[in-house]
Amino acid sequence: MSGIGLLLTTAKDALLAQQLALDVVSHNVANVNTPGYSRQIPQLATRQPAPYAGMMLGRGVNVEEVVRNTDAFIETRLQQRKTDLNSLEEQEVYMSALEAIFNESSERSLSTTLSEFWNAWHDLANNPSGNSERGIIYERGTLLCQAFNSVHADLEQLTSQLNLSIEAAVGDINELSQKIADLNQQILSGRINGNPNDLLDKRNQLITELSQYMDIQHYENEDGSLTVTTGRGYVLVTGANSYQLSYDDGAVRWESSGAANRDITDTIEGGKLGGWLDVRDEVIPGYEADLNELAKAIIWEVNRIHTQGVGTQGFTSIIGSYGVTNAGAALQSSGLDFEDKIIDGSFHIWVYDSNGDVVGSGPLTINIDADVTSLNALVTDINNQAGGNITASVDANGRLQLSAATGYTFAFSEDTSGVLAALGINTFFTGSSPTDGDYAKFIEVNPVVEQNKAYIAAGKIDSSTGEMAEGDNANVLDMINLSCSEISMNHYHYERGTGALPPEPVSTTLDDYLHTLEGSIGIKSQSVTRSREYTEVIVNQLERTRDNISAVSIDEEMANIIKYQHAYAAAAKLISTGDEMFKTLLDIR
Amino acid sequence: MRVATKTMYDNVRINLDRVTEEMVRASNVVSSGKRINKLSDDPIGLVNVLHLRSSLKNVEQLEKNIAVGKSWLRAGESALNQIYNILSDTKALCVQMANGSQGASERANAAVQVDGYLRQILALANTQVGSRYIFSGTNTSTAPFELDEGSSPPQVNYNGNSTPFSLNIGEGMNVEVGRNGEEIFGDDNFDWSDPGAGSMNVFKGLLDLKSALQNNDVDGIQEAIGRLDVYIDRINNMISNTGIKETQLDVKWGVIQDLKLNYTERKSELEDADITQAVMDLTSRQTAYKAALASSAKVMQLSLVDYL
Numbered sequence: 001m002s003g004i005g006l007l008l009t010t011a012k013d014a015l016l017a018q019q020l021a022l023d024v025v026s027h028n029v030a031n032v033n034t035p036g037y038s039r040q041i042p043q044l045a046t047r048q049p050a051p052y053a054g055m056m057l058g059r060g061v062n063v064e065e066v067v068r069n070t071d072a073f074i075e076t077r078l079q080q081r082k083t084d085l086n087s088l089e090e091q092e093v094y095m096s097a098l099e100a101i102f103n104e105s106s107e108r109s110l111s112t113t114l115s116e117f118w119n120a121w122h123d124l125a126n127n128p129s130g131n132s133e134r135g136i137i138y139e140r141g142t143l144l145c146q147a148f149n150s151v152h153a154d155l156e157q158l159t160s161q162l163n164l165s166i167e168a169a170v171g172d173i174n175e176l177s178q179k180i181a182d183l184n185q186q187i188l189s190g191r192i193n194g195n196p197n198d199l200l201d202k203r204n205q206l207i208t209e210l211s212q213y214m215d216i217q218h219y220e221n222e223d224g225s226l227t228v229t230t231g232r233g234y235v236l237v238t239g240a241n242s243y244q245l246s247y248d249d250g251a252v253r254w255e256s257s258g259a260a261n262r263d264i265t266d267t268i269e270g271g272k273l274g275g276w277l278d279v280r281d282e283v284i285p286g287y288e289a290d291l292n293e294l295a296k297a298i299i300w301e302v303n304r305i306h307t308q309g310v311g312t313q314g315f316t317s318i319i320g321s322y323g324v325t326n327a328g329a330a331l332q333s334s335g336l337d338f339e340d341k342i343i344d345g346s347f348h349i350w351v352y353d354s355n356g357d358v359v360g361s362g363p364l365t366i367n368i369d370a371d372v373t374s375l376n377a378l379v380t381d382i383n384n385q386a387g388g389n390i391t392a393s394v395d396a397n398g399r400l401q402l403s404a405a406t407g408y409t410f411a412f413s414e415d416t417s418g419v420l421a422a423l424g425i426n427t428f429f430t431g432s433s434p435t436d437g438d439y440a441k442f443i444e445v446n447p448v449v450e451q452n453k454a455y456i457a458a459g460k461i462d463s464s465t466g467e468m469a470e471g472d473n474a475n476v477l478d479m480i481n482l483s484c485s486e487i488s489m490n491h492y493h494y495e496r497g498t499g500a501l502p503p504e505p506v507s508t509t510l511d512d513y514l515h516t517l518e519g520s521i522g523i524k525s526q527s528v529t530r531s532r533e534y535t536e537v538i539v540n541q542l543e544r545t546r547d548n549i550s551a552v553s554i555d556e557e558m559a560n561i562i563k564y565q566h567a568y569a570a571a572a573k574l575i576s577t578g579d580e581m582f583k584t585l586l587d588i589r
Numbered sequence: 590m591r592v593a594t595k596t597m598y599d600n601v602r603i604n605l606d607r608v609t610e611e612m613v614r615a616s617n618v619v620s621s622g623k624r625i626n627k628l629s630d631d632p633i634g635l636v637n638v639l640h641l642r643s644s645l646k647n648v649e650q651l652e653k654n655i656a657v658g659k660s661w662l663r664a665g666e667s668a669l670n671q672i673y674n675i676l677s678d679t680k681a682l683c684v685q686m687a688n689g690s691q692g693a694s695e696r697a698n699a700a701v702q703v704d705g706y707l708r709q710i711l712a713l714a715n716t717q718v719g720s721r722y723i724f725s726g727t728n729t730s731t732a733p734f735e736l737d738e739g740s741s742p743p744q745v746n747y748n749g750n751s752t753p754f755s756l757n758i759g760e761g762m763n764v765e766v767g768r769n770g771e772e773i774f775g776d777d778n779f780d781w782s783d784p785g786a787g788s789m790n791v792f793k794g795l796l797d798l799k800s801a802l803q804n805n806d807v808d809g810i811q812e813a814i815g816r817l818d819v820y821i822d823r824i825n826n827m828i829s830n831t832g833i834k835e836t837q838l839d840v841k842w843g844v845i846q847d848l849k850l851n852y853t854e855r856k857s858e859l860e861d862a863d864i865t866q867a868v869m870d871l872t873s874r875q876t877a878y879k880a881a882l883a884s885s886a887k888v889m890q891l892s893l894v895d896y897l
Binding site for chain 2: 032033039095096099102111112114115116118119122123125126127128129459462465467469470471472473474477480481483484511512514515516518519520521522523525526529540543544547548549550551552553554555556558559562
């Protein structure tokens with residue numbers, strides 16, 4: 001090989017190499033803002049030297065390959081942390097929605113309406129015969145019920161929003177798995193022509209997107225294809241194949257190649273999906289159960305006191321608001337909502353004639369043996385004692401019905417058994433939910449009271465004379481005491497996968513129970529926000545590290561342009577030098 | 590160390606985001622005047638605030654209750670005082686009429702006067718607060734005492750009951766502000782036609798006195814003096830008892846004022862922003878924001894591209 005020929009070849013190769021390097025630089029510059037793009041570096045290397053004139057002589061430069069500058073360790077760490085961050089971000093969004101639902105600054109908030117409900121009873125105690133005070137109790141009671149109803153409805157709506165998001169996310173995950181599988185296919189065929197850098201970047205970007213939804217694991221196979229599994233190892237992508245997830249009635253299922261599919265809901269931990277599932281299966285059910293517990297306690301405790309009292313007039317007929325499923329069974333196991341609260345005891349029914357005088361020598365005394373007396377037995381007992389002045393029966397819905405003969409009225413007193421409150425006779429609130437305990441959803445002011453505020457039981461019947469005094473507030477004073485009495489209740493907690501944890505018993509006033517509930521929402525929200533802030537700092541740091549390795553620096557590329565440009569110019573100069581050398585040779589005559 | 594162009598922009602964005610967030614939070618505190626704007630701002634503090642809020646509402650309600658109670662007690666006290674005066678006047682008249690120098694016609698005139706006193710006391714016994722009778726037990730919508738002139742001899746019937754009307758002035762504290770009328774004027778369960786019966790009943794006493802005066806019956810008048818002493822004594826006890834209850838309400842009122850002040854202060858300490866501090870926070874955040882903007886603008890302008 002002649003020297004000048006070698007020179008020209010070397011110069012030509014150098015020109016090509018610098019030009020190629022400039023191409024790579026221009027690709028880098030062009031992608032400075034492309035998310036997930038990794039800076040590419042032309043690997044310049046000397047060509048294989050060749051022996052010439054007894055020496056090994058260099059033969060110029062060659063671009064061996066174009067590589068991506070990435071650090072797999074940092075990339076994986078970043079992905080994992082981003083998965084956590086996405087989970088926390090979604091939890092934070094929903095926690096702030098929860099905070100808004102229990103909006104404490106509003107005049108319609110639960111704790112405000114509860115305080116005002118108690119104050120309305122105080123006003124009635126100050127003026128038990130006042131019609132407007134009775135109207136206000138009804139109104140405050142209704143506002144309290146509405147506050148419960150609307151918080152409960154908001155919680156349910158939040159759950160259904162979460163389910164919609166989860167369903168949409170499952171669709172996105174399937175699309176991403178499919179795209180990754182397609183890229184695997186392209187990368188496998190692209191490998192033959194060197195590094196398919198941009199496809200690798202794209203695949204990385206898709207993995208990052210996928211990891212935003214849930215915790216995933218992935219590893220590269222020897223052939224360059226990527227296997228992706230969920231955090232617990234359910235395969236999403238292997239080679240050119242992807243496995244789909246499906247959403248069915250709240251559960252995320254993994255569709256394996258076999259016919260069977262598996263419920264993997266509780267194995268999903270991070271990402272948006274994990275965050276949503278945490279909120280849906282742990283956070284909301286706990287608060288909802290507590291809210292129902294409070295509504296249930298208010299219904300029972302208020303009714304228990306209300307049934308001891310009497311309004312300003314007797315009843316001509318009344319139907320209970322709670323029905324039994326089995327009128328022949330002992331009251332304690334008859335299917336009433338509050339059947340477990342019934343204890344052995346008795347209650348009185350006073351019957352009045354048209355002049356308002358007590359019929360007979362005193363009240364009817366109905367004895368209850370909670371694990372023996374059935375509703376049917378109770379009805380028979382009343383009918384036997386009443387002698388036709390009042391008639392008791394069980395209606396089609398299993399509710400106790402009492403009606404007085406024309407001209408007669410009746411009223412109740414001294415119920416030590418709790419059976420009146422459990423049957424919903426002479427109560428203030430109604431609200432029954434035997435199956436899922438949604439008392440907050442169904443709590444309402446008893447329509448009996450709504451239609452006639454005279455039935456708001458402010459007073460008590462004089463146990464010796466049977467007289468009901470309009471100005472008596474003995475029962476309201478008991479109601480007022482309820483607002484500061486400690487009541488045994490439970491706080492509920494839920495865990496994903498396990499469901500309800502054993503309830504935590506507390507003894508507290510109704511107001512304080514609510515305050516603790518609201519406080520716990522604040523604490524949870526605060527801790528989620530703190531974790532999010534902390535994780536965000538870590539993600540930002542990792543991202544910076546990743547970018548410092550992989551992202552494009554314009555300044556650097558500019559410097560590279562100059563470097564390659566000068567090298568290109570120099571290589572061109574070599575060619576013209578070779579040209580001149582040829583000319584010199586050819587000019588020899 | 591190598592710094593990517595993206596890192597530079599990201600840093601600017603992240604820092605500006607952070608400073609903006611802090612600034613918004615600080616300005617929220619300033620504009621709302623509250624340190625706690627959401628549940629999560631300070632959950633423990635918030636639980637205390639909620640507790641204080643409901644305590645405050647309760648205390649304000651108790652204030653109302655006490656005001657109602659005081660109006661009842663004052664009305665009762667003033668009625669009892671007037672009854673006391675009338676009974677004292679009646680006694681003076683009795684002493685005068687028991688004197689042997691008085692003739693039948695003077696005594697007949699005095700009987701008319703006693704009848705007037707009886708009716709005044711009857712009116713006072715039916716004293717109302719709002720539209721409610723305070724000496725009627727809990728039968729507050731029925732006039733407790735009613736003069737039945739149709740029966741012979743005339744009698745005064747009690748239509749109230751024996752449970753005095755009470756109010757709640759604090760946890761488990763009920764105060765009787767109304768009265769069972771029989772406690773003051775004596776019960777009506779005796780034979781009204783028997784002059785010797787029902788000596789404890791004020792109205793029976795006055796009716797007996799009236800007929801003694803009409804009949805010029807000096808013994809009867811003298812007996813009435815003894816009875817009147819008993820009534821006056823009883824009313825006197827009632828008046829001092831009412832005074833004790835009023836003092837009880839006053840003391841509770843004072844306690845409630847202190848509690849209210851204390852609750853309001855604690856609530857404000859927990860909930861309200863220290864405005865000076867908050868404004869300073871906001872200003873320092875604004876300065877930080879401006880500085881961040883200025884430095885970002887400077888740094889972002891620089892590029893090698895400009896020099897090529």
